[in-house]
Amino acid sequence: MTTIKEAMKGHFASKDELVELQKALSTAEASAPGSAGAIIEPEIDPTLQNMVVKKYPFYSYLNSMGRVTATRSNKPSFLKKLSGGAGGFISEGGDLGNATDSEYDLITGTMTTWRYRLELTDQLIMGSQDSVIDVYEQEIQDGLEAHLGDIDSAMLTGAASGNNPVGLSTLIITNTADLQGGEEITDKFQLDSMCNQIMDAGGMPSALVTSSNVKSQLEDVLYPNVNAPLIPRTEMAFGFQVTRYDSPAGEIPIIVDPALAGGSDDEQILFVDYSTLMLKYLMEPRVIDLAKTKLTTSSVLASFQSFMCRAEKFNGKIYGIKTKK
Numbered sequence: 001m002t003t004i005k006e007a008m009k010g011h012f013a014s015k016d017e018l019v020e021l022q023k024a025l026s027t028a029e030a031s032a033p034g035s036a037g038a039i040i041e042p043e044i045d046p047t048l049q050n051m052v053v054k055k056y057p058f059y060s061y062l063n064s065m066g067r068v069t070a071t072r073s074n075k076p077s078f079l080k081k082l083s084g085g086a087g088g089f090i091s092e093g094g095d096l097g098n099a100t101d102s103e104y105d106l107i108t109g110t111m112t113t114w115r116y117r118l119e120l121t122d123q124l125i126m127g128s129q130d131s132v133i134d135v136y137e138q139e140i141q142d143g144l145e146a147h148l149g150d151i152d153s154a155m156l157t158g159a160a161s162g163n164n165p166v167g168l169s170t171l172i173i174t175n176t177a178d179l180q181g182g183e184e185i186t187d188k189f190q191l192d193s194m195c196n197q198i199m200d201a202g203g204m205p206s207a208l209v210t211s212s213n214v215k216s217q218l219e220d221v222l223y224p225n226v227n228a229p230l231i232p233r234t235e236m237a238f239g240f241q242v243t244r245y246d247s248p249a250g251e252i253p254i255i256v257d258p259a260l261a262g263g264s265d266d267e268q269i270l271f272v273d274y275s276t277l278m279l280k281y282l283m284e285p286r287v288i289d290l291a292k293t294k295l296t297t298s299s300v301l302a303s304f305q306s307f308m309c310r311a312e313k314f315n316g317k318i319y320g321i322k323t324k325k
Contacts, residue, residue, distance in 0.1 A: 041286050042301075045141045053240045055145075056152040058209055058257045062279060064237040065206075071280040074111045076306050078278075079104040109306035111282055112165050114150060116143035116301040118287065125297055136297065140287060143301040147285050153259035155279065155307050156209065156270065165307035168209075168270050168277075168315060169260075175201065175316035181265030184322045185217045194271055194316045195248045203273040203314025205247055207236075209255045210269040211262050217324050218254060218269075219243060265323050271316035278308045 044052070053060040062068055084102035118139050125136050151165075158167035175197045177190070185191070195205045210218070222245060223231050234244040236253040243254040260268060282304035290298040309315065 041284060042140050042144060044144050048141060048145055052148060053237050055258070056148045057236065057240075057242075057255050058156055058259070059148060059152040059279075060237050060240075061207060061253075061255055062155075062274060062277060065274045067274055067277050068279045069281070070284070071282055071306070074282055074304065076109045076111070076278075076280045076282075076308065078107055078308070078310050080107050080310055107308070107310060109278075109280065109308040110165070111304055111306045112163060114147060114285075114303045114305065116146050118143065118297070118299045118301060120297050122295045122297060140301065144285055147301065147303060151279070151305065151307075152257065155277075156257060156259045158307075165305070167307075168272070168309065168312075169268065169317065169319075171309050171312045172270070172315050172317040174313040175271070177318045179318065179320045179322065181320050181322055184324055185214065185221055185269075185318075188221055190318065191218075191245065191269075192248050194318060198271055198273065198314060198316045199249060201313045203276070203311065203316075205249045205252060205271045205316070206274045207253050207255055207272045208245060208269055209257055209260060209272055211260045211267050212256050213262065213324050214267045214269055214321055215243060215254055215256045217321070218245070222246075262321070263323055265320070267321035267323055268317060268319035269321070271318075273311075273314040276309050276311045276314045278306075278310070280306045280308070282306070 059068070082103040082105055083100075085100045088097075090096070118136075120136060120139060154165045154167055156167045157169045158164045160166050160170050175194060177194060191208075198205055208218075219228075219231055222243075226232075232244040233241040234251055234253050236242045236255060242256070245252055245254050260270070262268060283302070285301055285303045287299055287301050290300060292298060
């Protein structure tokens with residue numbers, strides 16, 4: 001019987017062992033299967049795949065909009081246009097006028113490292129080969145789910161400190177409204193006003209991301225006389241529908257993400273322009289073998305990624321929202 005380890009011909013690398021991880025990456029091709037440095041990219045179990053949209057909806061939304069991509073650079077960059085030429089009408093045969101050079105700012109993203117240590121005794125792995133559940137495979141699937149959860153949360157709420165990506169809640173500083181924990185969302189105009197502010201800045205709101213508590217507040221405001229089963233819905237991702245908000249920018253989804261669970265009168269709504277956001281993988285989650293020093297299978301599930309927002313002023317935030325009781 002072929003074990004999952006044999007089938008994979010390797011595993012996944014650790015943070016305290018980033019040096020080992022780098023060595024593993026640089027010597028992987030020359031490594032024999034099962035030795036330190038052997039690498040393979042695992043696939044998400046179909047059962048988990050079916051739950052990804054519901055459990056990590058913001059990640060799923062960006063992925064469905066084509067904003068989760070690969071990169072070959074550990075310093076992914078993009079050009080932010082600061083100013084440029086202006087158009088206008090002229091008479092037939094009129095003077096073309098002077099040109100104005102466009103000015104750009106080169107924005108460079110920060111590559112972050114994520115890891116999930118895999119450490120199982122050889123005895124446990126060997127003793128589970130004939131059982132219904134392969135414990136090593138289960139550990140990998142748990143690691144993949146942890147990766148999705150950590151990335152989803154970091155993109156929304158990551159602080160500007162530590163080793164994590166900086167999230168939207170921290171990045172958005174231009175279009176904001178602080179309710180200081182004193183009131184719930186009580187009027188559609190509060191939402192429309194923020195959308196208009198973003199559109200005036202050049203953005204186009206494509207989704208609201210919030211907590212389940214605020215979602216209930218929004219439904220009371222947007223559809224006060226509509227029974228819950230009949231509240232208008234829109235498709236967020238294939239086969240998954242969420243509450244619809246008819247914004248000044250058109251119909252957009254209200255995405256409830258567990259990462260924005262508030263409480264203590266500190267709820268928030270993020271107004272997202274998806275075209276400004278990018279999650280770029282230099283390395284998607286891989287299992288990398290570490291050197292064997294005892295009778296355990298020592299490896300790590302690791303990834304390199306960069307989350308960037310090319311224009312925070314095209315996004316917005318209402319925060320300090322009172323928690324509905």
